Amino acid sequence: MASAPAYDFIVIGAGSAGCAVAAGLADAGSVAVVEAGGSDAHPFIKMPFGLIWLMGSKRDWRFKSAPQAALGGRQINIPRGKMLGGSGSINSMVWFRGRADDFDNWQVPGWAWSDVEPAFQEVEARLTPSEMRNPHPMVRKLSRLFGANTPTNPTPERESGGVFRFNMRNGRRWSAADAFLRPAQAKGVTVLTGREVQRLGFDGHTARTVNFTDGTHLTAKRGIVLSAGAIGSPTILLQSGVGPAADLAAQGIALVKDNAGIGANLHDHPGAGLHFTGEGYGIALKQAAAWALSPLNFLFRRNGILSSPTVEGGMFFNAHGTDATPTVQTHFIPFFMNWKGSRYAPGTGFFADVCVCRPKSRGALRLTDQGVSIDFNLLSDPADLDLMVAGIKRLRTLIKEAGINGTEGHPGPDINDDAAIRDYILAHCGTAYHPVGTLRMGQGDAPVTPRLAVRGLQNLWVADASVMPAITSANTNAPSMMIGHRAAQMIRADAA
Ligand SMILES: Cc1cc2nc3c(=O)[nH]c(=O)nc-3n(C[C@H](O)[C@H](O)[C@H](O)COP(=O)(O)OP(=O)(O)OC[C@H]3O[C@@H](n4cnc5c(N)ncnc54)[C@H](O)[C@@H]3O)c2cc1C
CATH class of the missing domain: 3.50.50.60 (FAD/NAD(P)-binding domain)
Incomplete structure (x- = not known):
């Protein structure tokens, strides 16, 4: 042989x-x-x-x-x-x-x-x-949060927001x-x-x-x-x-x-997020030209919608807002993400999640x-779920503070007490891969x-x-x- x-x-x-x-x-x-x-x-x-x-x-x-x-x-x-x-x-x-x-x-x-x-x-x-070349303008708004005087790239070392590096x-x-x-x-x-x-x-x-x-x-x-x-x-x-x-x-x-x-x-990092309609990319008549030109823009100028890796920026923050040590990370996706099952649905908007930085569940x-x-064994340690509930609540506040124009479509503002947010997370939580x-x-x-x-x-x-x-x-x-x-x-x- x-x-x-x-x-x-x-x-x-x-x-x-x-x-x-x-x-x-x-x-x-x-x-x-x-x-x-x-x-x-x-x-x-x-x-x-x-x-x-x-x-x-x-x-x-x-x-x-x-x-x-x-x-x-x-x-x-x-x-x-x-x-x-x-x-x-x-x-x-x-x-x-x-x-x-x-x-x-x-x-x-x-x-x-x-x-x-x-x-x-x-x-x-x-x-x-390096920083992404042409992020959606609203992602930059996150960099003014947390008392930052000048735009920065976010870091897990402290509370921060803005455009990520890729x-x-x-x-x-x-x-x-x-x-x-x-x-x-x-x-x-x-x-x-x-x-x-x-x-x-x-x-x-x-x-x-x-x-x-x-x-x-x-x-x-x-x-x-x-x-x-x-x-x-x-x-x-x-x-x-x-x-x-x-x-x-x-x-x-x-x-x-x-x-x-x-x-x-x-x-893994457990994560669940909020879907907004409003500012952002999506399937809309006013964006038809941008989408139609996007293959050419990508091929010849390396910009346009197809040059986006979907996540463009985000934040690190303390879910409970009690000190400046980040306990959760947000991935900010300036694309309308439909929550009703079908992948392609009309509308513009954005998505932002809350992922636990240091999960305890094993x-x-x-x-x-x-x-x-x-x-x-996701969220088997109650501390992870508590952080996510607090994180979702603070995320809503931060999106407003950043001046980003959006209406929460899913789960929606009615889901606002701890028990309801907890149920939403349990029904929708995944991981950050x-x-x-x-x-x-x-x-x-x-x-x-x-x-x-x-x-x-x-x-x-x-x-x-x-x-x-x-x-x-x-x-x-x-x-x-x-x-x-x-x-x-x-x-x-x-x-x-
Ligand atoms: C959709 C997605 C999005 C992500 N986004 C980010 C991000 O933006 N930033 C970030 O930092 N991390 C991100 N991650 C996580 C990051 O990519 C991983 O943590 C990292 O790639 C892990 O590297 P690794 O070498 O351990 O495994 P991998 O990169 O997964 O490599 C394992 C390789 O082994 C091969 N392999 C497996 N089994 C066998 C077998 N039996 N025989 C032969 N070959 C085998 C696989 O095919 C694969 O090529 C993401 C992951 C996914 C899936």
Whole structure:
């Protein structure tokens, strides 16, 4: 039998973190990146507004959560990018490092703010995040809130509002695939698309092979890096026999290493929002020319409606208004978002949400008789729901204070006491699409060590959003890339 192709390192998943890992390992030996999805060469990926058609397409894994107990058994959508660039090819490109003390609070040796800040700077040298070029004028009104005398970009470090920064270049998406993967390919890194990993093969406790759903495999001489994201990476480990022994036995999977922490600690930013009619983009006769010209404006001038990644700005604020420490984030979308089911409906307006910066609720990803169960256990900690109720109330006040012209259409001003707002949130809450934490790094019995190795196994590392012990206070793409970038440095130093 012909022997399987062998590489020094195999990186599983060409997402935000995996691309950074590949670039960092490029000259450390032979490297293959294996990705379940296809290429990112599609106009909707480069065009910021295209994400509304990418979500739910074949470039989205289209996961669904387990029934959420606190939400009356409702299941929520979990979009995840399935292509080169991963979720960073389908996302809104909002760029935040997080708050400095997010990292200090992790209390993982080597991951304090002072440790990670230089890596953010190195990542940003390649991604060059910058303010959006032509935001809708009303988004700028948010920058005058919170006593700001001059317009600023919002930051989770303090109460602030305005236009966000984005990883776009010349009005187009500039993802980790652009910034890291293609330069790595030029240095000889092999990229294999359409290759979905089923499980890993072990020689005792040493990871040796990457086995695909089509029955083929590749051999890794020095190491395997799991960068399949907070859903994909723990799933592959569980399918490989690494995880809670009882769950694996129940599924008839031979145990390689018992670790109750694999798949635990799943969490995300819970979010729910308000729909307004009034100022903003939408389907209206007076905007017909702007929409008709938008493809040409995007193609030739890199502006116009199609250059909007939908979220254009937002705020960080203290939900209860008791001090200046932000507890929630608002994403402000200057587009009319219909709440009656149909995607395209006449009207103009905007949407603004409230997402909890540091949610307390924790769930788990597990293998069950029904397959992979992704249970966020959303709002299971009452503190998260309390923050959202307070946040929705203050959001209404802030929108008025900003002088934005809109009438709340959904849920509407009649939903105004705590009980009614709570019911609205429970009926409509989702997440900000930032799942993290399923392969928490840390000391003691954490499934992943502070050097990103899978505890108790050799030649196996994790580098993606799943290693975050606790979610950062804002969007998670930049932190995921920072993790991938640092992972490559650690693996180069630690690999046999
Ligand atoms: C719709 C949406 C909007 C978002 N908006 C923002 C935003 O504006 N700003 C922000 O900061 N964050 C945003 N995020 C979150 C952000 O994109 C993610 O946190 C980040 O991309 C996670 O990086 P990752 O490397 O952990 O995983 P991913 O980027 O998801 O990469 C995982 C990769 O692994 C591949 N993979 C998975 N399983 C397998 C397998 N079995 N075999 C082979 N390959 C596999 C996947 O196809 C994917 O390419 C958004 C996410 C989504 C989905």
